[in-house]
Amino acid sequence: MKRISFFIVFFFLFLVKIEAIDISATGGWSETVDETNLISGAGSDLIDTYESATNATLASISNCTDDSDNWRVEVRRNDSGWYGDFTISVKRTSEGTGTGSISGGLSYIEITTTDTELFSGAGNRDNINLQYKLTGMSINVSQSNYNTTIIFTVVEI
Amino acid sequence: MRVVAAIIAVLTLFLWVSSLTMAANTANQTVTFEVTAINEVSVSGDPGDLEVNTATAGSEPTADTDATTTWALTTNQSTKKMTGSIDEAMPANVTLQVNLTAPTAGGSSQGDVTLTTSDADLVTSIATVAESGLTITYTLSATVDAGVVAQDTRTVTLTLTDG
Numbered sequence A: 001m002k003r004i005s006f007f008i009v010f011f012f013l014f015l016v017k018i019e020a021i022d023i024s025a026t027g028g029w030s031e032t033v034d035e036t037n038l039i040s041g042a043g044s045d046l047i048d049t050y051e052s053a054t055n056a057t058l059a060s061i062s063n064c065t066d067d068s069d070n071w072r073v074e075v076r077r078n079d080s081g082w083y084g085d086f087t088i089s090v091k092r093t094s095e096g097t098g099t100g101s102i103s104g105g106l107s108y109i110e111i112t113t114t115d116t117e118l119f120s121g122a123g124n125r126d127n128i129n130l131q132y133k134l135t136g137m138s139i140n141v142s143q144s145n146y147n148t149t150i151i152f153t154v155v156e157i
Numbered sequence B: 001m002r003v004v005a006a007i008i009a010v011l012t013l014f015l016w017v018s019s020l021t022m023a024a025n026t027a028n029q030t031v032t033f034e035v036t037a038i039n040e041v042s043v044s045g046d047p048g049d050l051e052v053n054t055a056t057a058g059s060e061p062t063a064d065t066d067a068t069t070t071w072a073l074t075t076n077q078s079t080k081k082m083t084g085s086i087d088e089a090m091p092a093n094v095t096l097q098v099n100l101t102a103p104t105a106g107g108s109s110q111g112d113v114t115l116t117t118s119d120a121d122l123v124t125s126i127a128t129v130a131e132s133g134l135t136i137t138y139t140l141s142a143t144v145d146a147g148v149v150a151q152d153t154r155t156v157t158l159t160l161t162d163g
Helices: A002-017 B002-022
Strands: A022-027 A029-033 A049-051 A057-062 A070-079 A087-092 A101-103 A116-122 A125-135 A144-156 B026-035 B039-043 B064-075 B080-086 B094-100 B120-126 B129-142 B156-162
Touching: A022 A144, A022 B026, A057 A070, A057 A144, A087 A116, A087 A144, A125 B026, B039 B156, B064 B080, B064 B156, B080 B094, B094 B120, B094 B156
Parallel strands: A029 B026
Antiparallel strands: A022 A057, A049 A125, A057 A125, A070 A116, A070 A144, A087 A125, A101 A116, A144 B026, B039 B064, B064 B129, B080 B120, B080 B156, B094 B129
């Protein structure tokens, strides 16, 4: 009976322990490049740089134990038909809301295929605005659809 | 007793593994860029008046040329060509020719091409390019058999098309 009680207590303690900090994101960025994006009409190249809306992605951090629960957000990309000369970057454009804190990420950082720290904070934060920038567009980019998946990872620290 | 303990242990392990898959510590966003076919052509303006009004005795009248206008193009596609035509046939024994300078990035000028109401190749094998300031040379010629021809106009249409 005592052993059963011990196991039951251990079981519920484990239940409490397995909750982890979560990240969620909504939005994304879709852009069409056509003749209206030429620098100055026929005879000119395409504009090189494009920026999304400042709130293209809204990211939220949740499931923190309290406001001293420290975390960082990393970012990388996973290409699926991407153009090799494109460079895509992301930056934070708002603090988000919540009782926690947030810092870093206010300047564009390049999104590569390996994780790079974007910003950090503590406690829960909602609706952190993120903006993207793409460079490397030109008429040498053939007619096609180019896609990549941006992966945000929250790491408890 | 042992069975109960084993069941609880297995249940705990199951829930722990489940928690690893339910915890969302990553979030994905999609970025898509659609690049459409881009084919843009322009000319700088109209050439000056062309007038055949001199000759060397014993020879056909002297042709008149104009090389004051240019053309520009941007294409992100390969294997294109420029064609040209006029909206109405020239008078008998009068010829209008056009010579388009090919882009330096790639293309083959067909030289002086006589314009008719049917499309004629002016520049072929055009590859991906963005260039401007390419010279257009118009040449108006007439034989003595044309006689006196009153001033008239023609509209030249230049088209970038699949080559």
